[in-house]
Amino acid sequence: MRVFMITDLEGPCGVNGRSDGIGNKILNEETAKQALVNEVNACIEGLVQAGAESVTVVDAHGGSNSIDIFKLHPAAELLQYGGVFHGAFPDDGNYDAAVQIGVHAMQNSGGYLCHSYSSHGISEMRLNGEPIGEIGICTLVCAWFGIPTILVSGDEAACAEAQNFIGPMVETVPTKIAHSRYSVRNYSPTKVYAALRENSKRALEKLPRFTVPPIPKDVELVYELMCPNLADGMENLGGERQDFRTVRYKGDDFMRVWLDTQHSDSSVTAHYAHLLSMRKRQ
Numbered sequence: 001m002r003v004f005m006i007t008d009l010e011g012p013c014g015v016n017g018r019s020d021g022i023g024n025k026i027l028n029e030e031t032a033k034q035a036l037v038n039e040v041n042a043c044i045e046g047l048v049q050a051g052a053e054s055v056t057v058v059d060a061h062g063g064s065n066s067i068d069i070f071k072l073h074p075a076a077e078l079l080q081y082g083g084v085f086h087g088a089f090p091d092d093g094n095y096d097a098a099v100q101i102g103v104h105a106m107q108n109s110g111g112y113l114c115h116s117y118s119s120h121g122i123s124e125m126r127l128n129g130e131p132i133g134e135i136g137i138c139t140l141v142c143a144w145f146g147i148p149t150i151l152v153s154g155d156e157a158a159c160a161e162a163q164n165f166i167g168p169m170v171e172t173v174p175t176k177i178a179h180s181r182y183s184v185r186n187y188s189p190t191k192v193y194a195a196l197r198e199n200s201k202r203a204l205e206k207l208p209r210f211t212v213p214p215i216p217k218d219v220e221l222v223y224e225l226m227c228p229n230l231a232d233g234m235e236n237l238g239g240e241r242q243d244f245r246t247v248r249y250k251g252d253d254f255m256r257v258w259l260d261t262q263h264s265d266s267s268v269t270a271h272y273a274h275l276l277s278m279r280k281r282q
């Protein structure tokens, strides 16, 4: 079995964050990176015990520079990204399961360092009228490839968001609980790592019982931006202006709409064609 692992840097136990005036900032970046790799490796240990042969780890935090490959479990391969090939996309369609490690809850959720892609740019994202954050988007991106998301770890708000979006089958591992966006009670790392090993193993063992979440056929993705110049930018990418700060994208394929929100026309077409060719299971 092959597992695809999406990682982020806000969700691990021990990450210390504040606001820097324009958005979230991680203060102890080296410690945060060590915290992430510890959780990644604990999760991989559980997955390997349940029969995973390899785990492709995506360094998906901004800049794709948070994971030192030399610290990774030997079953891991590392996916780093740049340019249009954003790392949160599976690089082929032949993964059996996906997990999300170190992730955070959506903007306005009250979770620790909560945001939706841009802590100082996006005030809300809505998919067909429902607020959605990175956990939901990543789940749907994997679902588009036919890959079920079986485990999510992050703070309590991130775990609740995963349960709400994916359903009670998904295994979660809470790493901490937010008292506010910038105040947190971290759980014992030793206990978090033990839970990651145990719950990852259990999640992969029950893989046959997972179904891939349904992807809506008609997709409306609305971005409420913090300020109108950001809405201007998204309008220039082909979004339909709704009002001063709101832009929407519509289409009949989730992946195409998601790409449309990120790139200019020519690179979307190329990237979409590439992803379609990788989508072997559908």
Ligand SMILES: [Zn+2]
Binding pocket: 008, 009, 061, 104, 117, 134
């Ligand atoms: Zn993130």
